[in-house]
Amino acid sequence: MSAQKGLNLTLKIWRQKNNKTKGQFETYKISDVSTDSSFLEMLDMLNENLVNEGQEAIAFDHDCREGICGMCSLYINGRPHGPDTGITTCQLHMRMFKDGETIHIEPWRSAAFPIIKDLVVDRSAFDRVMAAGGFISVNTSGNTLDANAILVPKEDADNAMDAAACIGCGACVATCKNGAASLFVGAKVSQFALLPQGKVEAKRRVLNMVKAMDEEGFGNCSNTGACEVECPKGISLEVIARMNREYFSASVDQG
Amino acid sequence: MSKLDSRIPAGPLADKWKNHKDHMNLVSPNNRDKIDIIVVGTGLAGGSAAATLAEQGYNVKAFCYQDSPRRAHSIAAQGGINAAKNYQGDGDSTYRLFYDTIKGGDYRSREANVYRLAEVSASIIDQCVAQGVPFGREYGGQLDNRSFGGVQVKRTFYAKGQTGQQLLLGAYSAVSRQIGKGRIKMYNRHEMLDLVIVDGKARGIIARNLVTGEIERHSAHAVVIASGGYGNVYFLSTNAMGSNVSAAWKIHKKGAYFANPCYVQIHPTCIPVHGTAQSKLTLMSESLRNSGRIWVPKNIEDAVAIREGKLRPENIAPENRDYYLERRYPAFGNLVPRDVASRAAKERCDAGYGIENNDTHEGVYLDFSTEIQKKGKEAAVEKNIHNPTDQQIYDLGKAWIEEKYGNLFVMYEKITADNPYVTPMKIYPAVHYTMGGVWVDYNLQSTIPGCFVIGEANFSDHGANRLGASALMQGLADGYFVLPYTIADYLSADIRTGEIPTNSPAFDAAEKEIQDKVNFFMTNNGKHSVDYFHKKLGHIMWNKVGMGRTPEGLQEAIKEIEDVRKEFWADVRVPGDANGMNMELEKAFRVADFLELGQLMAKDALAREESCGGHFRWDHATPEGEAERDDENFKYVAAWEYQGDDINQETMHKEDLIYENIEVKTRSYK
Ligand SMILES: Cc1cc2nc3c(=O)[nH]c(=O)nc-3n(C[C@H](O)[C@H](O)[C@H](O)COP(=O)(O)OP(=O)(O)OC[C@H]3O[C@@H](n4cnc5c(N)ncnc54)[C@H](O)[C@@H]3O)c2cc1C
Ligand code: SF4
Ligand code: FES
Numbered sequence: 001m002s003a004q005k006g007l008n009l010t011l012k013i014w015r016q017k018n019n020k021t022k023g024q025f026e027t028y029k030i031s032d033v034s035t036d037s038s039f040l041e042m043l044d045m046l047n048e049n050l051v052n053e054g055q056e057a058i059a060f061d062h063d064c065r066e067g068i069c070g071m072c073s074l075y076i077n078g079r080p081h082g083p084d085t086g087i088t089t090c091q092l093h094m095r096m097f098k099d100g101e102t103i104h105i106e107p108w109r110s111a112a113f114p115i116i117k118d119l120v121v122d123r124s125a126f127d128r129v130m131a132a133g134g135f136i137s138v139n140t141s142g143n144t145l146d147a148n149a150i151l152v153p154k155e156d157a158d159n160a161m162d163a164a165a166c167i168g169c170g171a172c173v174a175t176c177k178n179g180a181a182s183l184f185v186g187a188k189v190s191q192f193a194l195l196p197q198g199k200v201e202a203k204r205r206v207l208n209m210v211k212a213m214d215e216e217g218f219g220n221c222s223n224t225g226a227c228e229v230e231c232p233k234g235i236s237l238e239v240i241a242r243m244n245r246e247y248f249s250a251s252v253d254q255g
Numbered sequence: 256m257s258k259l260d261s262r263i264p265a266g267p268l269a270d271k272w273k274n275h276k277d278h279m280n281l282v283s284p285n286n287r288d289k290i291d292i293i294v295v296g297t298g299l300a301g302g303s304a305a306a307t308l309a310e311q312g313y314n315v316k317a318f319c320y321q322d323s324p325r326r327a328h329s330i331a332a333q334g335g336i337n338a339a340k341n342y343q344g345d346g347d348s349t350y351r352l353f354y355d356t357i358k359g360g361d362y363r364s365r366e367a368n369v370y371r372l373a374e375v376s377a378s379i380i381d382q383c384v385a386q387g388v389p390f391g392r393e394y395g396g397q398l399d400n401r402s403f404g405g406v407q408v409k410r411t412f413y414a415k416g417q418t419g420q421q422l423l424l425g426a427y428s429a430v431s432r433q434i435g436k437g438r439i440k441m442y443n444r445h446e447m448l449d450l451v452i453v454d455g456k457a458r459g460i461i462a463r464n465l466v467t468g469e470i471e472r473h474s475a476h477a478v479v480i481a482s483g484g485y486g487n488v489y490f491l492s493t494n495a496m497g498s499n500v501s502a503a504w505k506i507h508k509k510g511a512y513f514a515n516p517c518y519v520q521i522h523p524t525c526i527p528v529h530g531t532a533q534s535k536l537t538l539m540s541e542s543l544r545n546s547g548r549i550w551v552p553k554n555i556e557d558a559v560a561i562r563e564g565k566l567r568p569e570n571i572a573p574e575n576r577d578y579y580l581e582r583r584y585p586a587f588g589n590l591v592p593r594d595v596a597s598r599a600a601k602e603r604c605d606a607g608y609g610i611e612n613n614d615t616h617e618g619v620y621l622d623f624s625t626e627i628q629k630k631g632k633e634a635a636v637e638k639n640i641h642n643p644t645d646q647q648i649y650d651l652g653k654a655w656i657e658e659k660y661g662n663l664f665v666m667y668e669k670i671t672a673d674n675p676y677v678t679p680m681k682i683y684p685a686v687h688y689t690m691g692g693v694w695v696d697y698n699l700q701s702t703i704p705g706c707f708v709i710g711e712a713n714f715s716d717h718g719a720n721r722l723g724a725s726a727l728m729q730g731l732a733d734g735y736f737v738l739p740y741t742i743a744d745y746l747s748a749d750i751r752t753g754e755i756p757t758n759s760p761a762f763d764a765a766e767k768e769i770q771d772k773v774n775f776f777m778t779n780n781g782k783h784s785v786d787y788f789h790k791k792l793g794h795i796m797w798n799k800v801g802m803g804r805t806p807e808g809l810q811e812a813i814k815e816i817e818d819v820r821k822e823f824w825a826d827v828r829v830p831g832d833a834n835g836m837n838m839e840l841e842k843a844f845r846v847a848d849f850l851e852l853g854q855l856m857a858k859d860a861l862a863r864e865e866s867c868g869g870h871f872r873w874d875h876a877t878p879e880g881e882a883e884r885d886d887e888n889f890k891y892v893a894a895w896e897y898q899g900d901d902i903n904q905e906t907m908h909k910e911d912l913i914y915e916n917i918e919v920k921t922r923s924y925k
Contacts, residue, residue, distance in 0.1 A: 018835055036529040038670075044534055044786070051784040056831040057839050061322065063495040065535045067666065068420055069326040084669070091669050116466055117836040124443060127323050131435035135428035136387045140307040142378035142736055144385040148342060151396030152389075161389040161415055164424065168325055197387050 006032035070167030132212035172227035178219030186239035280747035287312035297324035300710025301481030302426035303734025309433035332419025333540035360718020457706035474755035490793025517860035522687035627652030698741035719868025781826035
């Protein structure tokens with residue numbers, strides 16, 4: 001094993017049985033955490049200790065542990081996905097912490113993301129916004145044009161890819177003081193707005209997605225930019241500007 | 256005893272699928288909404304199937320254990336997806352893709368299925384582009400391609416290093432559209448725990464709502480399993496933490512045969528294990544092998560000095576590096592197939608040349624310095640820079656690498672704290688993909704009528720080894736273009752059946768069985784956590800059913816797994832409450848199934864007395880240490896039939912593999 005150091009830490013973790021009960025912070029000690037471990041591996045260790053003592057493990061969301069599925073969350077020391085930038089919690093490594101440190105761990109907090117248990121929240125509002133228009137209405141039969149019949153300038157394809165890189169983690173919503181979902185929705189709207197395939201129903205799409213976003217209880221965007229800072233995939237505020245432009249032109253057309 | 260009938264249509268290979276489609280029964284559009292279909296899993300296979308079936312007008316109920324279909328494990332695929340488009344004009348064709356795939360699979364996959372896969376591959380790209388998947392493009396606006404291990408044409412389409420993500424988001428948006436229309440009912444955070452069979456046909460499932468803990472009954476006219484692979488039986492793998500075999504294993508216990516369980520792909524380019532607290536392994540995309548050269552020190556003293564931290568790899572002169580793949584396999588070099596690359600790395604590490612400073616010294620270098628130089632010089636010429644300085648060359652070369660693989664390099668640095676632009680990456684093989692899975696016929700139906708299996712969960716297309724960029728292709732081919740046709744043939748008999756009731760004795764019995772298991776886990780109060788047993792199992796699997804297998808090791812593994820399994824049922828501890836979210840309970844159900852599967856994998860590996868693809872037996876190797884296949888005796892699919900609790904009693908059925916259109920050759924990458 002490469003040069004590693006065992007950290008001793010104090011963890012203050014939000015525990016909440018379910019969405020009907022109240023939660024509170026509990027304090028846990030953990031020792032000898034390798035600096036090569038990821039943050040979630042540190043929590044695995046803690047859970048193993050808890051289970052061995054017959055206590056209930058701490059529930060937290062995770063799956064790929066490669067920074068790509070968007071499942072992990074966690075508000076760590078006041079920041080979504082913790083102190084490092086450009087990463088998700090599963091890619092946060094313990095070498096970012098100091099021996100003897102106290103770490104606060106909380107779930108995403110936003111009206112649109114109700115807590116399910118401990119550190120797990122319900123992000124299905126994102127799915128409902130997607131179902132309202134986050135797609136290109138193409139029949140899945142395969143009887144479509146040859147792919148190269150639709151030429152896309154490399155720059156547009158690259159920009160669409162950058163917007164499409166959103167993993168739907170919800171860090172933008174969690175960090176926003178208004179709980180706005182504009183970065184998430186803007187990213188999807190932008191991906192399709194930049195591609196010729198998406199143009200035909202661009203107006204319907206943006207109107208429906210924005211409407212659904214409002215109905216789900218996400219707040220209004222006041223352009224503070226906190227979302228961009230915390231987004232693990234570097235989605236830029238430009239996508240919000242593009243969404244707004246698309247929205248206004250669509251609304252004008254409608255009116 | 257049910258008979259294996261692969262239902263491969265007659266006629267010339269190139270016409271089989273078309274003829275079959277022309278003659279299958281159909282369900283007419285006005286009858287489709289009388290039919291319910293359950294799809295378990297919403298990865299590339301399940302997502303594409305659910306969307307297409309809904310599009311056609313069936314009522315679809317889709318299940319996934321994550322909080323959203325967008326998070327399925329397919330999201331993690333990095334490198335790309337193959338398709339025989341021949342956009343590069345380098346001689347690619349349906350036949351060549353078919354041939355490469357069969358050969359890559361070491362002649363242990365089914366000819367007709369693989370041909371069909373190659374045939375529909377081109378439509379996949381058309382479909383995905385139409386959905387807005389932002390594939391990489393050339394400056395002229397056309398699609399770009401890269402090449403992948405094991406082939407000599409450029410047929411791999413990619414979306415940066417996030418191809419799986421973009422393909423899955425494409426399928427997810429198609430699913431979302433159908434959810435919006437009310438044609439798919441999505442059950443997020445639901446886990447299928449059993450299959451319900453009524454009058455010999457799959458008619459529903461038992462699922463646990465992972466939020467409320469409720470055990471639920473869901474009925475349908477057919478059940479599609481698209482639950483992914485079982486690599487997590489090794490505990491450490493590149494699979495997502497929740498990936499599991501349960502859905503596939505449960506149908507196995509209800510009568511579906513499980514084929515070739517011993518075929519596991521060990522991927523050569525993963526970040527080595529760092530320590531005992533490690534929970535999973537991270538893949539560095541295989542596409543990196545296009546630009547990286549793999550080596551270990553030529554002199555053992557250098558390897559020792561590196562491990563002790565006294566020497567940096569940058570400081571080892573090129574003549575003191577052993578580029579062992581280029582040395583052993585001059586024709587393919589760093590692009591040999593995965594099994595070959597993985598074993599070669601193990602061979603060097605076993606011989607003492609490994610460079611990683613961990614307990615097992617397992618690690619080799621993947622070095623980009625040659626490519627940085629080469630691309631830097633090319634870019635200088637393009638930019639009209641005469642006599643560029645070394646720094647200029649490096650910067651231009653680095654920019655090229657960054658454009659191509661930037662996100663992977665960032666990921667690597669976050670995990671290891673090493674800068675791979677300067678220091679070669681450390682890599683080592685890790686469990687990645689499972690070629691074995693539920694046995695299915697040409698229609699993708701298991702040996703249980705009405706129970707279909709698609710994507711990584713089935714066995715049919717990859718043989719003993721899977722070439723890069725072909726799993727994504729298979730998942731989408733099955734889901735968009737194969738299953739929606741073949742399932743209609745089955746369902747055409749069901750248009751008058753009406754809704755399947757869930758209050759039948761079959762549902763009662765299945766639910767009771769699951770409820771009893773929940774009660775057992777919650778009250779057993781043993782000494783050890785679920786992970787304790789999973790790690791123990793993983794250890795046995797990696798050491799004895801891993802990259803190199805021996806008859807003795809396999810026999811020991813069978814026995815040891817049996818012991819762990821007994822200990823698990825005696826001594827597992829699951830704290831908390833069953834009436835709500837309980838992730839320890841979720842894991843307990845999964846590990847219980849892994850323990851049985853692990854034993855069958857060892858048994859299958861023991862019975863297959865040859866080396867092929869990912870299955871390497873030390874007692875069946877050439878003197879140079881290459882795999883020795885035995886076509887005469889083992890050119891078959893081993894399909895195992897469950898015979899009750901004792902896995903040792905499972906019986907094997909053989910499906911002979913008949914190659915009518917290609918000559919079976921020894922696979923050589925020299
Ligand atoms: C890191 C990585 C990189 C890869 N790169 C490539 C690549 O570049 N090219 C390539 O071709 N292949 C690649 N692969 C392989 C490829 O990604 C997978 O084989 C493929 O995506 C599997 O798709 P699937 O739809 O069969 O299953 P998955 O995507 O694994 O989906 C499984 C689904 O089943 C659900 N599920 C599972 N069990 C249950 C249950 N009991 N109840 C309810 N739902 C359940 C899950 O929720 C999920 O929705 C890669 C794999 C990995 C791990
Ligand atoms: S925009 Fe960024 S922070 Fe928001 S959901 Fe997408 S990836 Fe997460
Ligand atoms: S677990 Fe998938 S992004 Fe963190």
